[in-house]
Amino acid sequence: MTKSDEPAIASPDELAPFAAPLAGPLELPPFDAAGPERWPALFRAAIAEHERELERIAQDPRPADFGNVIDALEASGRTLGRLCAAFFTLASCCSDDALRAAEREVAPLLAGHRARMWSDSRLLARIDALAARADALAPDAEAARVLMLYRREFERAGARLPEAARARLAAISAELAALGARFSQNVLADEAGWTLQLGEGDLAGLPADVIDAARRAARERGMEGWAITLARSSVEPFLTFSARRDLREAAWRAWAGRGTGAGAGGSEADxxxxxxxxxxxxxxxxxxxxxxxxxxxxxxxxxxxxxxxxxxxxxxxxxxxxxxxxxxxxxxxxxxxxxxxxxxxxxxxxxxxxxxxxxxxxxxDEAAVKPYLALDNVIAAAFDVAGRLFGLEFAPVEGLALHHPDARAWRVTRGGRHVGLFVGDYFARPSKRSGAWMSALRAQENFDPRMGEVRPIVLNVMNFAQAEGPSLLSWDDARTLFHEFGHALHGLLSDVRHPFVSGTAVARDFVELPSQLFEHWLSQPEVLARHARHVETGAPMPQELIARLRAAxxxxxxxxxxxxxxxxxxxxxxxxxxxxxxxxxxxxxxxxxxxxxxxxxxxxxxxxxxxxHVFAGEGYSAGYYSYMWAEVMDADAFGAFEEAGDPFDPEVAARLERHIYAAGGSRDPAEAYRAFRGRDPDPAALLRRRGLAGQGASEAAATA
CATH class of the missing domain: 1.10.1370.10 (Neurolysin, domain 3)
Incomplete structure (x- = not known):
């Protein structure tokens, strides 16, 4: 290979914006520090830097201790971490052809690097040596758990296998990363490329807010009239309200057929x-x-x-x-x-x-509820609940260099002390991946005395339809916002030392507990009375409507x-x-x-x-059940507040923060739940919550 054929690696000057720590409480990743074509070169440079750091840890001649093994691993790869935070936020929220090409190149690079790291038998040998000395070093509970989790991660990555097997695992990881990126981009191509253009005669049954959002969607795409897109916040209301069965069928088939090669992405998106x-x-x-x-x-x-x-x-x-x-x-x-x-x-x-x-x-009637669920009111409701439960306060911050003009930021404090920065990106657009999620742009940590306590920066992403005026949410949309904000609180309230167990770094079937539990507060009458205000009159949602909503x-x-x-x-x-x-x-x-x-x-x-969830990455692969597993816990967990007679009971809220929201992955999840609730969860609570208790016994017998 000639020098001109070698893959480009960014210079230290190019990498410098990502090498500098996000020191200030409001300092964001440098989203504009690189053009799309330079991201792969930046990743090669950051990966090389991290591998040099790992090499020093692997070859350290000193006896293994927590400082030169665990803390050293925790402190390594910070430049790469900041690079990932910037790039993958842009790739999921602001994608274009150039970014998608960069992502296809970056994904296998990053996967290969991670596979090499976690399968490094020398690093595992240092972990083993530390584990052998752990009793003498007398670690506290968090440090002991972090050691166990690191050891398990290396073992599950194949670090004890022969070299040939480790090489094969690295190749598998790289190929899976490339396939996952293609899978995600194919779905995005189908979603971004399909619209159902409507004329005035096609609007029968649609409420005013759905028509308003469809008009805006058409104008954004340079179309006349109205347009339905494959954003869930667009297609689901259309399927709900449209009186045109033929158009409902067309929309549903496009929605259900994403990723099959029959959509806007063509056969290449199959x-x-x-x-x-x-x-x-x-x-x-x-x-x-x-x-x-x-x-x-x-x-x-x-x-x-x-x-x-x-x-x-x-x-x-x-x-x-x-x-x-x-x-x-x-x-x-x-x-x-x-x-x-x-x-x-x-x-x-x-x-x-x-x-x-x-x-x-x-x-x-869903259409009767939506005028009381303006987006800003629902955001305020989530903030209010977090304040009443955990004492948090949210103040808007202007002038930050966020990843997109639609995004907004709030500084989070408690008793005057900085807790974190919260960023919300709420509206659907063709460049954004579908769905809703939370990500940490910076995780909480407090293990490195040189950095002191690092407070988190947390991002919530939704795909709500943007309207000409205030954007109105369905009940499901409002619940989604509360759900993702529950994840955000899991990151914001984190109070551990090690980033390896910070925030949402927990078992996959435990991570949905804080988010699904937070949904319960949306339907509390006092929350609705305070925040469910009519978008035009400001009148509170009538009590009889709240009663009907809860009954339904x-x-x-x-x-x-x-x-x-x-x-x-x-x-x-x-x-x-x-x-x-x-x-x-x-x-x-x-x-x-x-x-x-x-x-x-x-x-x-x-x-x-x-x-x-399952094929664009491995987070929920063989794990989509996690939402229901966590629902068993969240249905049972809210019972603690019901038993106290107050959905904001301060003693229960304090236990909830200490054992669930603040603990991250610093303890076994089953132990954490028992510490909060005093017992294991009752699975029957899930069936009661869904109104399924006592139903289906004869059906079960018939199909057994």
Whole structure:
């Protein structure tokens, strides 16, 4: 290879903006420090720097202690970490062709580096030497747990395997990273490239706020009239309210068909071949590491521990949920027939008739609620709840160099002391990945005396429809905002020493507890009375409307539970296959759903070709069940406040912060939950919350 053919590596001057620590409380990653074409070169330079740091740790001749092993590992790679924070925020929130090309190049570079690090037998030998001396060094509980977690991470990456196996694992990681980036970009291409243009005669049934958002979406795309996009906040209201069944079908098929090659991205965006390869590589990795399949490998360090525990939970919920969904389908079909629609209920009909039935049964209309849920009011409600529970205060900060003009920032304090910086990016746009998430641009830590206590910078990302005036949220949108803000609080309230266990660095099936638990406060009457104010009159949401809203909380839970459990079951089953290349994933998915008795008018919440949770990365692979696993805990956990007779009981809130929100991964999650609640969670609380308790016994017997 000639010098001109060698991959470009950024100079120290180019890397300098990322090498400098984010020292100030409001200092953000330098999002504008590089053009799109320079990111790969920056990553090569930062990776090389980190590998030099790791080499020094591996070759350190001194006896192993916590300072020269654990603290040294914790302090290494800071430049690379800041680079990742900037780049992946832009890649997920502000993507374009140049950034997508950079991401395709960066992903395997980064995966290969991480594989080399975690499979380095010399580093594991230093960990082993430290573990052998740990009793004499008398670590506290957090340090002992961090040591255990580091050791486990090296072992699970193959650091004890022969060199050839370690090299194969590194190659697998790099290929999986490249495939995950392609998978995500293919879904984004389908979502960004598809619109349903509407004329004035196509608006029947749509509320004013949906029409307003569709008008704005059309104008942003240079179109006349109105446009529905594949952002969930656009397509779901259209499926709910549109009186045009033909247009609902067109929208639903585009939404359900993302990633199949039939959408706007064309055949090049077909994710189905990628799925088979991803599954095969994951299964091969599991076998190399001594596990019978990928699900067994992935679940070993989680709370669930094994696929059997996950399946037991899903099976327990499936029978009553399916029975309820079948009852719901019959009721919706009857309503359609009553209105003169001679149809077989289809997935593009469900939301439409469910909304009509909810209005009839509970006198509850989503369109009547949305004027009371302006985005700024819901943000204020989340801040207020955090203040009443944990004493936090939020002050807007202007003039920061955020990643996008739509983003906003607030400084978070408590008793005058800086807690962190919170950034919110709420609106859908073609350049943003779909969904909602939280990420830490800087994690809390307090182990390095040279840096002192480092407070976090936390980002929440949503995809709400932006309107001409105040943006109005559906009830589900508002719940999503509270959910992601629960994740944000998990990062903001973190109070540990080591970044390895900071904030949301916990078991995957525990990480959703703080977020799902926080959702409970949205529906508290006093929160709604204070913040659910009419966007035009400022009047509070009427008490009778609040009562109807709460009465309707378990409405349509058969549908919601079935679409979720079906996705979780397919995810688990695909990853239990010992030889995934021998099957057609689409046919396997269809056959499994048939055996489960999936109701015909209900579709999986996430079909495999656009299942970003599972195939765009490995965070939720064999782990989509985590939301329901955590729901068992969150339904039970809120009971502590109910038993106290006050949703803001200060003693319960203090326990919640100390053992759940502030503890991060510094202790075993089951122990953390017991420390808060005084016992293990009661799974029956989940069925009661969803209104499924006592239902489906005969259905379970019939399908056993």
């Amino acid at each position: 994710n189905r071949p990628l799925i088979r390869r991803i599954l095969a590589l994951r299964a091969e990795r599991a076998r190399l590491l001594g596990h019978p399949n990928y699900a067994a490998f992935k679940l070993a360090p989680q709370m669930a521990g094994a696929p059997e525990a996950v399946r037991a939970l899903l099976d327990r919920v499936w029978a009553p949920a399916r029975a309820r969904a079948l009852d719901e389908a019959r009721a919706l079909s009857a309503l359609a027939a009553e209105e003169g629609a001679n149809i077989a209920l289809a997935p593009w009909d469900w939301r439409h008739y469910a909304e009509k039935l909810r209005k009839r049964l509970h006198d509850f 909380e378990t409405f349509n839970q058969g549908f919601a539970t079935v679409e979720y459990v079906a996705s979780a079951a397919v995810d688990l089953a695909l990853h239990e296959l010992p030889d995934p290349e021998a099957i057609d994933p689409a046919a396997f998915e269809a056959e499994l759903l048939s055996r489960m008795g999936m109701p015909e008018a209900v579709a999986m919440r996430h079909a495999s070709p656009h299942f970003l």
